[in-house]
Amino acid sequence: MPKVLILADLGQENYHVGDEAMGIAAQVALEERGFETYIATRSTDHSRAYIGSAQGYIETLIFPGEPARREEYLEEVRACLSGARVAREIAEFIHHVSAMDAILIAGGGNMNSVFGWLLYERAAYALVAEHFGIPLVISGQSIGPVLTDRDERTLAELLSAAQLVGMREQTSFDRVRALGIDARHCLDDATFYQVGQRNLPHAPDFTLPSDYICATFTNLSDSEVQKIAARLDDIYRRYGFTTVLVQHKGRPGDALDDIIVARRIAECMTSPSLVLPILHADSTVAIHQGAHLNFSNRYHPGVFSLAAGVPYIALIPDAFTDIRIAGLMAHYGVEGFAVSQELIAEVADQALTEAIERREDITAHLQSRSRELAIFSVSWWDAVASELRGQRASGGLMDLGPAPTFKVGDWSKQNTARRAKVAQVSLSETLAHAQHDRERSWADYRAAHPTGRVAGQPLVSVIIPAYNAAHTIGDQLECLSLQKSAPTFEVIISDNGSTDELAAAVEPYRNRLNVRIVDSSQIQGVSHARNVGIQESQCDFIMICDADDFVSQGWVRAMYDAMCTYPDAYVLGQYLYISDEGGLSLQHPEVQRLFTEPKWQDVFVQDPDPSAPIETHFFIGGGSLAFRREAGLQLRGFDSSYTRGGDDWDFFARARLAGMRQVEAYGAAVAYRISHSPAQQLKRQRFYGLNDVLVTSRFPAQVQTNTSVIKQMPILLKTPYRLARYRDLETRVKIFSDLGYALGILQGTILYRVLRRIPRPALMEENRP
Numbered sequence: 001m002p003k004v005l006i007l008a009d010l011g012q013e014n015y016h017v018g019d020e021a022m023g024i025a026a027q028v029a030l031e032e033r034g035f036e037t038y039i040a041t042r043s044t045d046h047s048r049a050y051i052g053s054a055q056g057y058i059e060t061l062i063f064p065g066e067p068a069r070r071e072e073y074l075e076e077v078r079a080c081l082s083g084a085r086v087a088r089e090i091a092e093f094i095h096h097v098s099a100m101d102a103i104l105i106a107g108g109g110n111m112n113s114v115f116g117w118l119l120y121e122r123a124a125y126a127l128v129a130e131h132f133g134i135p136l137v138i139s140g141q142s143i144g145p146v147l148t149d150r151d152e153r154t155l156a157e158l159l160s161a162a163q164l165v166g167m168r169e170q171t172s173f174d175r176v177r178a179l180g181i182d183a184r185h186c187l188d189d190a191t192f193y194q195v196g197q198r199n200l201p202h203a204p205d206f207t208l209p210s211d212y213i214c215a216t217f218t219n220l221s222d223s224e225v226q227k228i229a230a231r232l233d234d235i236y237r238r239y240g241f242t243t244v245l246v247q248h249k250g251r252p253g254d255a256l257d258d259i260i261v262a263r264r265i266a267e268c269m270t271s272p273s274l275v276l277p278i279l280h281a282d283s284t285v286a287i288h289q290g291a292h293l294n295f296s297n298r299y300h301p302g303v304f305s306l307a308a309g310v311p312y313i314a315l316i317p318d319a320f321t322d323i324r325i326a327g328l329m330a331h332y333g334v335e336g337f338a339v340s341q342e343l344i345a346e347v348a349d350q351a352l353t354e355a356i357e358r359r360e361d362i363t364a365h366l367q368s369r370s371r372e373l374a375i376f377s378v379s380w381w382d383a384v385a386s387e388l389r390g391q392r393a394s395g396g397l398m399d400l401g402p403a404p405t406f407k408v409g410d411w412s413k414q415n416t417a418r419r420a421k422v423a424q425v426s427l428s429e430t431l432a433h434a435q436h437d438r439e440r441s442w443a444d445y446r447a448a449h450p451t452g453r454v455a456g457q458p459l460v461s462v463i464i465p466a467y468n469a470a471h472t473i474g475d476q477l478e479c480l481s482l483q484k485s486a487p488t489f490e491v492i493i494s495d496n497g498s499t500d501e502l503a504a505a506v507e508p509y510r511n512r513l514n515v516r517i518v519d520s521s522q523i524q525g526v527s528h529a530r531n532v533g534i535q536e537s538q539c540d541f542i543m544i545c546d547a548d549d550f551v552s553q554g555w556v557r558a559m560y561d562a563m564c565t566y567p568d569a570y571v572l573g574q575y576l577y578i579s580d581e582g583g584l585s586l587q588h589p590e591v592q593r594l595f596t597e598p599k600w601q602d603v604f605v606q607d608p609d610p611s612a613p614i615e616t617h618f619f620i621g622g623g624s625l626a627f628r629r630e631a632g633l634q635l636r637g638f639d640s641s642y643t644r645g646g647d648d649w650d651f652f653a654r655a656r657l658a659g660m661r662q663v664e665a666y667g668a669a670v671a672y673r674i675s676h677s678p679a680q681q682l683k684r685q686r687f688y689g690l691n692d693v694l695v696t697s698r699f700p701a702q703v704q705t706n707t708s709v710i711k712q713m714p715i716l717l718k719t720p721y722r723l724a725r726y727r728d729l730e731t732r733v734k735i736f737s738d739l740g741y742a743l744g745i746l747q748g749t750i751l752y753r754v755l756r757r758i759p760r761p762a763l764m765e766e767n768r769p
Contacts, residue, residue, distance in 0.1 A: 002034040004059065005097060006386055007125055008049070008106040008189075009118065011041030013597065014257055015200060017248045018300030019108065020279040022140065022394070023191035024051055028194055033385040039124075040098065043597070050280065052324060054200065061093040061124050062485050062554075063117040064561060067438040068445035070120045071150065073485065077124045080130045088512075089484055089705040097128045102388035102685050107140025107189035109299070109324055112557075113151045113156075113434040123154050126161040134384040135388050137164045140189040146430045148438050156181070164387040166380065169327020185400045186380050187331065187373060188303045190677030191661060198281045202253035203279055209242040212274075215689035216246050216289035216301045217261050219317070226259070229345040231267035231352060232295075236271035239356055246287055249299045250278030253692040293355055296542040297341060299324050309367040311355040313348065316419055317341040319427035326419075333403035334362070340418040342682070350411040352364035365406045376400055403600055408631030444564050460489035460560060461537035462545065462630070465520070467496040469547035470505040475586045476755050477509040479551045486556035489543075490514040492536055494529040497521035497762075510657060525646040531764045534632050536542045540731020542632055550578075550591050550671035558667030569605070569661035570631070572616075573668025581676040594671040608664040614652055615706040617664055622648030624670040631660065636763035644684070646691025653699035664694065678736035685737045690751075694759075697752045709749050712742035 008023030009016060027037045036055045041047040044057040061069045061077070079088045080094055097103070103125055111238035129136040138159065147155065158182045161166050167173040176183040213235060217228065232243045245262035255263075259277060259704055264271045276287070288294055289308035295300045297315040302325060305312045314325045316338050329335040337355060339347050355362060379398040379488035386393030462480060473493070482490060491513050493503055502517070509515055520532035534542055543559050545551050555573065562571040578584070578596050586595065604617050613615075622638070625648065633652050638647045652662065675681055692708045715738050720737045749758050 001034055002101040002389060003038060003055070003099075004030055004035045004102040004104055005040055005100040006030070006054075006106055007040040007122065009108055009330040010039060011046040011060075013043075014249055014251050014276050015050070015280075017278075017281050017284045018190065018303070020050065020299075021193050021285065021304075021346060022188065022301065023108045024281060025193045026104060026139065028390070029052065029189075029381040030104065031468045033370045033381065033389070035069040035102070035385070040097075045596070049174075050200065051197065058096045059093075061089065061121060063120045064442045064485060064557065065117050065122070066439040066561060066564065067113075067116060067148075067150075067346040068443070068533040069115050069561070069564070071154075072445070073094030074120050074123055074127075074154070075126055081127060087486060087488070088481075089486075093124070094128055095698075097125060098132045098134070099136060103129050103137075104137070104384065104388065105138045105141075105162075107147045107166075109142035109320070111141055112144050112320070113146050113148050113438075114430065116151055116434075119151060119154060119158075123158045123626065126158040129340055130161040130205075130515050135390050137166075137384050137387050138162045138163045139164075139166045139384060140168045140186060141166065141172060143175050143454060144170060144328070145171070145319050145427050146455055147435050150438065151434075152179075155179070159183070163392070163584045166384075167432070169323060170330060171323045178505050179578075181718075182399065187377055187400070188300075188328065190281075190300065190303055191307050192374060192377050193281070193285050194303065196285050197246065198280045198282050200278065200280045202277065203283070204277065206274065206276060208244060208287065208290065209272075210743045211241050212291055213241045213293040213295060214244050214246055214288050214295040214301065214305070215265070216248050216258065216294075217265065217296050217315075218248070218600070219256050219297060220261050220297075222264075222265070224341065224344060225264045226268050227348075228295075230263050231344065231348055232237065232273070233269050233271045234349070235352060235356070241292055241356075243269070243271070244287065244291070244721035245273060245275045246284060246301075247276065247278040248284070248296075248300060259404075274611055276374045279396055280376065292359065293352070295352065297321065299328065302328050306334070307369060307370050307373070309363040311359060311362045311366070312337065313349065313351050313355055314338045314381055315341040315344065316422070317387070317426075319423040319430065321424045322419060328424070328690065329539050331373065331400070331403055332366055333405040334366070336406065336412045338410035339415050340422055343418055344423060347415045348410050350409060351415075354409055362406065365404070369403050372401070376494055390503070396660040397398065405724055415619055421747055427737075432665070445568065447567060458490040458539055459487045459541055460508070460556065461541045461558065462489055462491045463530060463537070464491065464503060464545055464547050464717070465494045465496060465526045465533065466547040467526075467529070468496060468502070470498070470500040470502045472548040473502065474505050474508070476513065476545065476547055477506065477513060479553070480522040480556070481509060481512040481731055482553055482595075483556045484553045487560050488514075488556065489556055490516070490537075492533045493517045493547075494520040494533040494536075495523060496526070522639060524584060524621070524701060525640050525643065527640040527642060527659055527762075531637035533763070534637055535763045540629060542629050543626040544622060544624075545670065548673050549623055550586060550595055551624070552595055552667075552669040552671070553670050555624070555670065558665050560664050562665040562668070563626055563628065565603075566605065566661055566663050566698065568659070569610070569663040570625065570627040570655050571665055571668065572620040573620060573626075573670055574618040574622060575672040576669050577619075577674050577678050578671045583671060591671050594669065602666050603673075604664040608659045608661055611658045612656075613700055614649075614656060614662065614702055618666070619672075620664065621672075623672065626668070627655070627660075630657075631655070634658070636765060638764075640762040643695065644687040644689075644691070646695045649695045649703050650698065653695065653702035656702050659698075676733060678729075678732050681733050681737040682740040685740030686744040686747070688750040689741040689746075691744075693745060693748025693752050697758060707745050712745045713741040715739065716746070721740045
């Protein structure tokens with residue numbers, strides 16, 4: 001059987017019902033037509049668990065979000081196809097994709113500048129397909145409406161590489177035709193989704209009301225939440241329909257995305273409601289299709305309900321949503337039920353009332369049209385299959401044909417005018433933002449990449465201070481060798497006088513990484529080792545990690561993106577604790593999960609204010625830190641007067657005083673080892689307490705850790721009792737950790753606050769032998 005690779009937006013950390021449904025529907029349609037299906041995904045584990053029936057799963061190539069860097073990344077793909085040496089993940093991506101017999105880019109609304117990284121991801125598949133002569137079909141797409149000139153050229157090149165192109169609404173079809181592409185007008189790929197029995201983790205048991213309406217919303221203001229809640233209460237009062245609030249996007253087991261809006265609506269309602277968590281597409285489609293009515297400002301609830309003859313009232317907030325939802329509803333002739341979100345109170349009531357009271361007529365209209373569309377859908381997937389086999393199919397493909405219009409009340413006149421006005425303003429503002437974003441991105445990129453840089457020279461130096469780390473450094477180097485979408489980087493291992501086989505442990509990675517070892521044995525301590533690494537680097541960007549931790553696979557990219565976006569900042573990545581009971585390695589299931597799982601890409605930015613205290617949103621330290629080399633040299637690096645900790649917060653405080661911003665990047669995550677030895681925790685935490693007193697004594701305005709002896713005295717006094725009572729290892733580790741920190745605070749208070757024996761700073765120049 002021919003092998004077809006299916007690309008949809010699959011494997012995201014947040015489960016997206018519509019994206020998953022389109023990918024699954026495409027896979028089923030092609031398997032029914034004799035293909036062996038492979039799924040391109042952001043997470044093979046995610047897709048294997050949630051889709052399950054494909055022959056294989058391939059990790060897709062994840063593009064940067066910044067316009068300049070995604071454009072450059074696409075050029076790297078092009079260069080690799082021409083024989084140039086580029087990042088390892090690009091070469092592996094091309095290798096896997098080129099092994100396929102055909103490629104399908106399944107449906108979606110991503111071919112625009114708002115989601116530009118997804119547009120460029122798809123363009124990479126088109127480059128590979130064209131280079132190797134692999135048949136390519138693009139199905140069920142929405143185009144734009146926001147496209148910068150550069151992105152529109154990329155789009156045209158992408159579409160031109162395909163043997164068959166399908167647009168799922170008239171506006172996109174017309175725009176693509178204007179680009180000279182021989183596209184066809186088709187349906188959303190998930191229109192006739194076949195419901196299965198799959199479930200997501202944490203899926204609850206629930207019983208649906210006998211008569212219900214289904215509601216799915218995102219991005220609502222407080223006022224809009226209250227207005228929607230009032231409409232739902234009114235429906236219950238007049239017709240007895242309970243509201244079931246269904247989520248379209250969210251993370252299984254977490255209260256994120258749509259469920260936040262759903263709970264706000266439910267809290268404002270006085271009538272009964274059922275709030276469901278994010279569910280698998282199988283369950284979600286079934287719930288939508290069993291409702292009396294669907295009410296939403298999302299697209300795919302309409303796809304699922306209209307095909308089953310269930311009325312759908314859509315709220316339209318902007319031009320992007322208008323094009324997609326109005327185009328969908330036009331397939332059934334019911335676009336009159338697409339209501340401007342600005343008219344929830346004025347028009348939505350009338351639309352909902354008409355949809356409920358004329359339900360039988362609407363259902364008959366929808367079902368009649370759905371039967372016609374089902375015949376077209378079979379024709380479309382037959383044509384897709386033919387083209388993927390290299391056989392021309394245009395002659396056997398049916399035309400979609402216009403739908404008869406279902407006439408609605410006079411209330412639609414006000415609605416039509418308002419929708420057009422909102423769409424015009426929204427489109428203008430969003431296009432201006434996209435153009436400005438690209439200009440800013442390229443300005444930052446050029447500032448960060450001087451034209452004098454030697455070709456092939458790494459952009460980033462990753463510095464690893466090491467002392468007798470032969471038994472752990474291999475795992476960290478393995479993590480660095482598996483980085484995704486990373487800029488070119490070198491690894492500088494700063495050897496602080498190791499007596500073990502450090503060089504031998506590094507040797508196996510020399511053919512996978514640009515790695516070198518430098519000598520920093522002149523002065524003992526991690527600060528000096530870091531400083532020597534900074535001085536040895538010739539790159540513009542410095543990143544620091546430790547020899548005994550595990551950086552996540554997007555660590556370098558997340559750090560680099562943050563530094564380019566905020567050139568005047570130092571960047572901190574989050575520590576994710578992992579207990580080390582001995583034998584911890586990258587193969588450990590928990591480490592592997594922390595290494596591979598997609599990370600939240602948000603950042604927290606603390607603007608320059610030398611007098612303001614440092615704020616943190618997660619545990620931070622010097623083992624996940626990045627800054628520009630020039631800034632590190634101006635700050636004179638790290639202070640070696642600290643022993644085993646504290647030098648990182650000292651660095652942060654001096655950076656703040658120098659006017660630098662602090663950026664915390666969630667995506668730059670590190671699995672941070674925590675010893676399970678009580679004695680080790682006692683020793684480590686004592687140094688932490690000691691150094692916290694020193695750094696707060698030096699920088700009381702910037703570092704405001706509570707180092708009061710009074711706060712620690714109860715811990716010291718209760719320790720004998722706690723040790724006598726608790727014998728389990730986990731609790732004793734916690735007791736010794738608390739005791740160590742309290743002893744360090746006591747020792748530091750005596751040394752630095754009472755006796756005033758504050759050591760003289762030992763910064764970079766003073767570290768030179």
